[in-house]
Amino acid sequence: MQLGVVGLGRMGQIVVDRVIEAGHDVVAFDLDEEAVATAADAGATPADSVVDLAERLGADKRIWLMVPAGDAVDAALDDLEPHLDGDDIVVDGGNSYFEDSVRRADTTDAAYLDCGTSGGPAGAELGFSLMVGGPEWAYEELVPVFDAVATGPEGHDRMGPAGSGHYVKMVHNGVEYALMQTYGEGFELLANGRYDLDLESVARTWNNGAVIRSWLLELCEEAFAEEGTDLGTVADRVEGGSTGTWTVQEALEQEVPVPLIYQALAERFDSRSSGGEGPGRFSRRLANRLRYGFGRHEVPRREE
Numbered sequence: 001m002q003l004g005v006v007g008l009g010r011m012g013q014i015v016v017d018r019v020i021e022a023g024h025d026v027v028a029f030d031l032d033e034e035a036v037a038t039a040a041d042a043g044a045t046p047a048d049s050v051v052d053l054a055e056r057l058g059a060d061k062r063i064w065l066m067v068p069a070g071d072a073v074d075a076a077l078d079d080l081e082p083h084l085d086g087d088d089i090v091v092d093g094g095n096s097y098f099e100d101s102v103r104r105a106d107t108t109d110a111a112y113l114d115c116g117t118s119g120g121p122a123g124a125e126l127g128f129s130l131m132v133g134g135p136e137w138a139y140e141e142l143v144p145v146f147d148a149v150a151t152g153p154e155g156h157d158r159m160g161p162a163g164s165g166h167y168v169k170m171v172h173n174g175v176e177y178a179l180m181q182t183y184g185e186g187f188e189l190l191a192n193g194r195y196d197l198d199l200e201s202v203a204r205t206w207n208n209g210a211v212i213r214s215w216l217l218e219l220c221e222e223a224f225a226e227e228g229t230d231l232g233t234v235a236d237r238v239e240g241g242s243t244g245t246w247t248v249q250e251a252l253e254q255e256v257p258v259p260l261i262y263q264a265l266a267e268r269f270d271s272r273s274s275g276g277e278g279p280g281r282f283s284r285r286l287a288n289r290l291r292y293g294f295g296r297h298e299v300p301r302r303e304e
Ligand SMILES: NC(=O)C1=CN([C@@H]2O[C@H](COP(=O)(O)OP(=O)(O)OC[C@H]3O[C@@H](n4cnc5c(N)ncnc54)[C@H](O)[C@@H]3O)[C@@H](O)[C@H]2O)C=CC1
Pocket: 006, 007, 008, 009, 010, 011, 012, 029, 030, 031, 032, 035, 066, 067, 068, 069, 072, 073, 075, 076, 093, 094, 095, 096, 117, 118, 119, 120, 121, 294, 295, 296
């Protein structure tokens, strides 16, 4: 199969690498020329615009967008639109708002798949978890690509109609926020509690057989190993928050109580308004290191 990939950052380059590794052809474009050169080094055919990418794909185009959610998706689609028809398939693998995906699916001539992607840069080796919404025929057509990008056939599935893939990923992220918050609270208590504990040792011990072992807990262990048990210079201002905000908004609309997810989101908002003396809340600092661990989001540092 031949796949066009638009957006070659942390996540898009992994899509390129894994699809090529599985024996498919890739045409690649990014606004950043260096990113295009990296994809070309990996064996992709470079394109110098979205339109050039569309023209190189010929008939029955299969295109994967891996750009930031929002305007960048609409900009890429606007450029693609004159070149698309009903036999073409566009996948949006980013963290788009599900209602935007429903709108895009309604307005594009191509079959549109909204694909929630989880696994972060660690997916380069492991593959991703992919939650796909949209027409069944388009999902089935792209199974070879999903097999390559995901951990394997078990790592992807069609969730339902347009919007459902990004809806499931939105809720996934809400869960992610709450899990980070609860690990953060536990380690904050241990860091300030009665014993002088080595938190890397605690995390490692928990990761080996404990009920609460998980990948996020492995990333806690990595954080303490790399930053020290006091998390060194990691600051307590936590960025991000869009997917968690959408989760809480949707929960309000559906009258489903999600106090843990809300609290985790509120901690982030509060972290941006407080900014006092000293290192700040340990739980928030751990959240920052975890966001780096799973997503390579920049770690804010405080001056010593
Ligand atoms: N980093 C992570 O762990 C995860 C990210 N995501 C989502 O995947 C998407 C991509 O994320 P990352 O790769 O981390 O971002 P990134 O910032 O590393 O890469 C985005 C790339 O898109 C390019 N770009 C922006 N607008 C463009 C346009 N109009 N045409 C062509 N290229 C354009 C940029 O130059 C950049 O290379 C986002 O929606 C993000 O929320 C989803 C799951 C995990």
